[in-house]
Amino acid sequence: MSTVVAETTPQADQPARTTLREGAFGHARALACRECGHEVALGPHYACPECFGPLEVAYDFPAVTREEVEAGPANIWRYKALLPVPTDIEQSPNTEPGYTRLLKAHNLGRELGIANLWVKDDSTNPTNSFKDRVVACALSAARELHAKVFACPSTGNLANAVAAAGARAGIKTVVFIPSNLEKPKQVNSAVYTNNLVAVEGNYDDVNKLASEIAGEEEGWAFVNVNVRPFYAEGSKTLGYEIAEQLGWRLPDQIVIPVASGSQLTKVDKAFQELIKLGLVEDKPYKVFGAQATGCSPVSVAYKDGVDVIRPVKPDTIAKSLAIGNPADGIYVLDICRRTGGAVEDISDDEVRDGILLLARTEGIFTETAGGTTVGVLKKLVETGQLDPELETVVINTGMGLKTLDAVADHVGAAATIAPNYPAFVAAGIL
Ligand SMILES: *Cc1c(COP(=O)(O)O)cnc(C)c1O
Ligand SMILES: [Zn+2]
Numbered sequence: 001m002s003t004v005v006a007e008t009t010p011q012a013d014q015p016a017r018t019t020l021r022e023g024a025f026g027h028a029r030a031l032a033c034r035e036c037g038h039e040v041a042l043g044p045h046y047a048c049p050e051c052f053g054p055l056e057v058a059y060d061f062p063a064v065t066r067e068e069v070e071a072g073p074a075n076i077w078r079y080k081a082l083l084p085v086p087t088d089i090e091q092s093p094n095t096e097p098g099y100t101r102l103l104k105a106h107n108l109g110r111e112l113g114i115a116n117l118w119v120k121d122d123s124t125n126p127t128n129s130f131k132d133r134v135v136a137c138a139l140s141a142a143r144e145l146h147a148k149v150f151a152c153p154s155t156g157n158l159a160n161a162v163a164a165a166g167a168r169a170g171i172k173t174v175v176f177i178p179s180n181l182e183k184p185k186q187v188n189s190a191v192y193t194n195n196l197v198a199v200e201g202n203y204d205d206v207n208k209l210a211s212e213i214a215g216e217e218e219g220w221a222f223v224n225v226n227v228r229p230f231y232a233e234g235s236k237t238l239g240y241e242i243a244e245q246l247g248w249r250l251p252d253q254i255v256i257p258v259a260s261g262s263q264l265t266k267v268d269k270a271f272q273e274l275i276k277l278g279l280v281e282d283k284p285y286k287v288f289g290a291q292a293t294g295c296s297p298v299s300v301a302y303k304d305g306v307d308v309i310r311p312v313k314p315d316t317i318a319k320s321l322a323i324g325n326p327a328d329g330i331y332v333l334d335i336c337r338r339t340g341g342a343v344e345d346i347s348d349d350e351v352r353d354g355i356l357l358l359a360r361t362e363g364i365f366t367e368t369a370g371g372t373t374v375g376v377l378k379k380l381v382e383t384g385q386l387d388p389e390l391e392t393v394v395i396n397t398g399m400g401l402k403t404l405d406a407v408a409d410h411v412g413a414a415a416t417i418a419p420n421y422p423a424f425v426a427a428g429i430l
Contacts, residue, residue, distance in 0.1 A: 027059050036050055042084070095161070096126070116392065123365075155322055182403055184403070256290065291345040292321055292346065298343050352410060
């Protein structure tokens with residue numbers, strides 16, 4: 001199952017296997033099962049040997065102060081003490097994602113009737129999605145585990161981030177995508193790597209293939225498969241940054257897109273850690289999940305009041321969210337219910353409207369995932385599920401230039417005219 005070398009005891013008939021260096025994973029203590037709490041040693045493992053539950057990184061955190069964080073670099077490594085990375089992580093080449101802007105969204109707030117609204121804009125990361133955060137953490141783990149190949153199954157953005165980070169780190173990359181993926185996302189990977197593999201199938205098929213390869217091949221680090229616990233921790237930095245940028249406070253409500261559900265669960269984990277470390281005041285906050293109706297297994301389970309996720313075959317323009325069998329779906333349900341939030345979904349037309357709404361109110365061109373999140377925010381207000389009087393953060397996870405086709409037929413030139421003044425006047429633009 002896990003094939004990256006991590007054992008510390010040499011086998012008699014094999015060359016000595018490479019040992020983990022001291023502090024390879026920072027203050028991480030072990031991998032702990034989210035279901036039963038069973039702990040295994042840090043390594044390329046993702047499923048609990050006792051109950052097959054997902055493994056998560058567990059820590060013995062040192063005391064961390066706001067001042068220490070604030071003195072750090074303007075990227076995710078300012079939180080390195082809270083991540084499974086070595087203390088000298090800044091020395092290793094990576095794409096240095098994070099510390100993206102948190103914008104006060106006055107216009108969008110006015111449009112939606114939300115008094116106090118913020119957009120966390122992750123489209124400005126190095127490959128224009130939040131995936132650069134998770135990949136930077138996975139890359140560190142892959143290095144410490146001496147992986148030969150850095151790989152992923154992807155709905156697009158992850159492949160972009162893996163290919164770019166691998167190029168900069170000088171490690172071989174192989175990225176797998178569904179063959180029907182948007183052209184810009186394919187090109188955005190292929191410029192960084194010769195090994196873009198288009199698979200005839202949907203994301204869930206691509207993911208299955210990746211697990212098979214991980215089981216057969218030695219030395220492959222699949223960022224979201226066998227080093228997934230380390231990868232997932234990268235999403236915590238979104239939560240840390242939002243709290244720090246609000247002046248070391250948690251928001252009252254937060255709306256987050258859901259594909260596998262990893263990001264949403266880790267933003268919640270980040271908020272909980274900040275409370276435990278005394279870096280923010282303990283207070284209630286509501287977490288909301290956003291899906292497109294054409295791939296809404298978590299939203300359907302939420303509305304049905306059940307806690308099993310029934311897998312679906314995705315059919316939506318929000319391809320970066322098109323995971324029909326979301327690994328962390330049940331934890332999304334739990335968090336959204338427990339915090340008093342909700343999971344909601346919208347049609348592809350509403351996704352498109354969400355893209356245009358954000359563009360025309362805040363000057364931010366988001367991809368279909370962001371259109372989904374903004375559209376769901378609108379629906380949550382309209383249906384009374386989100387309180388417009390409470391401070392609210394919405395996360396924009398990606399960049400509109402990667403999904404141009406979603407809106408290309410819906411916007412365009414208001415007029416095509418001859419290059420003279422009368423022609424301009426005749427066009428009626430004034
Ligand atoms: C991958 C992705 C998500 C969702 O990520 P999960 O952690 O799998 O839920 C959201 N937005 C964009 C743009 C993505 O690429
Ligand atoms: Zn377990």
